[in-house]
Amino acid sequence: MPIRALVFDAYGTLFDVHSVIDLCEQLYPGKGEKLSLVWRAKQLEYTWLRSLMAEYEDFQRITEMALRYACKSLGQPCDTEVRDTLMNAYLRLAPYPEAKGALGRLSGMPLAILSNGSPGMLNPVVKNNGLEDTFAHVISVDEVKIYKPSPRVYELAPKKLGVPKEAIGFVSSNYWDAVGAKAFGFQVFWINRTGAVPDELGRSPEAILNSLAELAALVGR
Amino acid sequence: MPIRALVFDAYGTLFDVHSVIDLCEQLYPGKGEKLSLVWRAKQLEYTWLRSLMAEYEDFQRITEMALRYACKSLGQPCDTEVRDTLMNAYLRLAPYPEAKGALGRLSGMPLAILSNGSPGMLNPVVKNNGLEDTFAHVISVDEVKIYKPSPRVYELAPKKLGVPKEAIGFVSSNYWDAVGAKAFGFQVFWINRTGAVPDELGRSPEAILNSLAELAALVGR
Numbered sequence: 001m002p003i004r005a006l007v008f009d010a011y012g013t014l015f016d017v018h019s020v021i022d023l024c025e026q027l028y029p030g031k032g033e034k035l036s037l038v039w040r041a042k043q044l045e046y047t048w049l050r051s052l053m054a055e056y057e058d059f060q061r062i063t064e065m066a067l068r069y070a071c072k073s074l075g076q077p078c079d080t081e082v083r084d085t086l087m088n089a090y091l092r093l094a095p096y097p098e099a100k101g102a103l104g105r106l107s108g109m110p111l112a113i114l115s116n117g118s119p120g121m122l123n124p125v126v127k128n129n130g131l132e133d134t135f136a137h138v139i140s141v142d143e144v145k146i147y148k149p150s151p152r153v154y155e156l157a158p159k160k161l162g163v164p165k166e167a168i169g170f171v172s173s174n175y176w177d178a179v180g181a182k183a184f185g186f187q188v189f190w191i192n193r194t195g196a197v198p199d200e201l202g203r204s205p206e207a208i209l210n211s212l213a214e215l216a217a218l219v220g221r
Numbered sequence: 222m223p224i225r226a227l228v229f230d231a232y233g234t235l236f237d238v239h240s241v242i243d244l245c246e247q248l249y250p251g252k253g254e255k256l257s258l259v260w261r262a263k264q265l266e267y268t269w270l271r272s273l274m275a276e277y278e279d280f281q282r283i284t285e286m287a288l289r290y291a292c293k294s295l296g297q298p299c300d301t302e303v304r305d306t307l308m309n310a311y312l313r314l315a316p317y318p319e320a321k322g323a324l325g326r327l328s329g330m331p332l333a334i335l336s337n338g339s340p341g342m343l344n345p346v347v348k349n350n351g352l353e354d355t356f357a358h359v360i361s362v363d364e365v366k367i368y369k370p371s372p373r374v375y376e377l378a379p380k381k382l383g384v385p386k387e388a389i390g391f392v393s394s395n396y397w398d399a400v401g402a403k404a405f406g407f408q409v410f411w412i413n414r415t416g417a418v419p420d421e422l423g424r425s426p427e428a429i430l431n432s433l434a435e436l437a438a439l440v441g442r
Contacts, residue, residue: 041262042420042421045266045269045397045420046420046421046422048266048269048270048273049269049370049397049400049401049422050422051273052269052272052273052367052368052369052370052371052401053370053371053372053400053401053404054372054404055404055422055423057423065421065422065423066421068421069418069420069421072418073418146273147273148273149270149273149274150273150274151274151275176266176270179270179274180270180273180274183274183275183276197290197293197294199263199266199267199290200263200267200286200287200289200290201267201270201271201276201286202276202278202286
């Protein structure tokens with residue numbers, strides 16, 4: 001079925017979280033990389049665990065709690081100032097170099113963001129990058145109080161866009177997110193900028209792209 | 222409320238998975254520790270992701286797929302023979318040194334295992350360690366086709382034991398499992414043999430123990 005709308009994951013797919021990693025290194029010299037790895041791993045782990053336990057907390061709070069764990073596990077302090085600095089960096093993430101050009105070539109097709117991020121995190125990063133008019137919808141899991149890869153999250157996109165799921169192309173650089181979207185019934189494009197090894201989750205995306213720049217050709221633009 | 226039954230997690234709580242790590246090192250010299258770390262992390266990750274996606278596969282299959290990913294990510298081969306060797310090691314895990322003595326001091330109180338393991342993995346390891354008569358029930362998540370920390374899993378224990386959840390003591394060395402059991406409504410004892418840092422998941426166990434040996438005194442035996 002031809003693709004009639006595209007839905008994007010936010011962090012790591014449109015927006016580069018590398019600036020947060022750099023900031024970790026400035027705040028915790030020599031330990032920044034390790035800290036940001038643990039932070040990210042726990043951030044995701046906590047979304048999955050809380051979803052399964054049916055004890056939802058929003059992504060801002062989850063991200064802060066994961067940061068607190070990461071600092072504690074590395075024996076580092078984690079005062080309010082440091083937490084605020086790192087959390088604020090999430091609001092000013094830059095898009096990947098090719099993102100704006102790639103999105104521009106898709107104009108005319110309805111585009112949306114579907115993200116774990118809370119509205120208080122997503123709206124500022126979209127606005128700070130001048131992308132308010134690019135996306136028809138900026139959708140947060142917060143509406144359904146459960147995280148990806150629950151089908152209840154992916155279901156939000158066809159509802160908001162008024163396009164059947166089979167005609168939606170879903171774009172993510174997180175393989176597990178791509179697999180979740182595939183299980184739900186989207187056509188899925190995995191962005192693999194880093195040569196990552198795909199997880200063994202029993203499903204595969206429609207195509208693997210090196211960057212967002214390859215997207216326009218795939219959907220006939 | 223006094224505790225009237227005890228429910229134990231299996232892997233890492235009763236049974237020491239270290240022998241599998243040693244075997245990894247023999248099969249992949251110099252890379253065994255890293256391999257077993259990735260393997261374990263992915264094993265858990267896949268249980269959470271598949272539960273959220275509502276695409277259950279049993280623990281044997283999940284464990285094999287996680288092993289396949291771990292080998293691939295480290296650029297190592299993973300033939301059927303290696304997979305069989307490592308999977309068979311799960312059936313012959315030894316209990317922790319204090320486990321049999323600690324369980325012996327609890328005799329008279331109904332004891333059960335509640336594990337992610339499939340029946341085909343759990344029953345052999347219980348039998349190979351001569352523990353068939355120790356546990357009133359060996360309960361696998363396989364009955365409900367979803368993994369911990371879903372409340373549907375913990376719910377199996379009060380049903381099988383005929384004891385209300387508030388009167389059940391749940392014992393795990395996996396902090397996230399302890400938190401899930403606590404959210405469900407058990408009294409929870411976290412076994413922290415390694416001085417691990419507790420996760421930031423908004424709930425705490427009733428007590429933190431250094432080993433299973435401390436359990437009998439806590440439940441008045």
